[in-house]
Amino acid sequence: MDILDTIQNLQIAYFLRSTRWAYPLINLSHVLSITVLFGTVLAFDLRLLGRARALPLRPLARHLLPLTLGAFCIAVATGSLMFTVDPRDVWGNPFFPWKLGFIALAGLNAAYFHLRTFPSAEGWPARAPAPARAAALLSISLWLGVIVCGRMIAFS
Secondary structure, X not given: OOHHHHHHOOHHHHHHHHOOOHHHHHHHHHHHHHHHHHHHHHHHHHHHOOOOOOOOHXXXXXXXXXXXXXXXXXXXXXXXXXXXXXHHHHHHOOHHHHHHHHHHHHHHHHHHHHHHXXXXXXXOOOOOXXXXXXXXXXXXXXXXXXXXXXXXXXXX
C-alpha cells in the first residue's frame, strides 16, 4: 500500500464518497473560496495597474488581505479534502502539477511583492511603479492559471 492508497482509505475520504451531500458541499466551498480569493487579488492588482487610483493602496491592502488569506486557507482545506476522494486519479492528472506550480509561483510572487516592493508604497505616486505593476500582471496570470488547471482537473 502506498501513500495514495492510505489517503484514499482515510475515514474522511470514505465519508465524502459515501454521503450524498458532503462532496458537493466541499466542492462548492472550494469554488466559492477560489472566487473570493481571485476577486480580492484581482481588485488589488487592478488598483496597482491603475484602476480606482483614488483608493489608497495601504488601506485597500489592509481590507483585502485578510479576506484573501482566509479564502486561500479555505481553498487549501477544501481542495485537500477533495483530493482524498480519488487521490490516484487527481495525482495522475496532467493538470494537477501545473495547478500546484501556479499556486507556488503565485505565493512566491505575493511574498516578494509584500516583503520587497510594497513597503515603499507610501511614497508612490497615484500610479504604482513598474515593479508593482509587473507583480500585478504576474499575479493575475498565475491565478488564472490556477483556475484553468482546476477546471481542467475537474473535467478531464
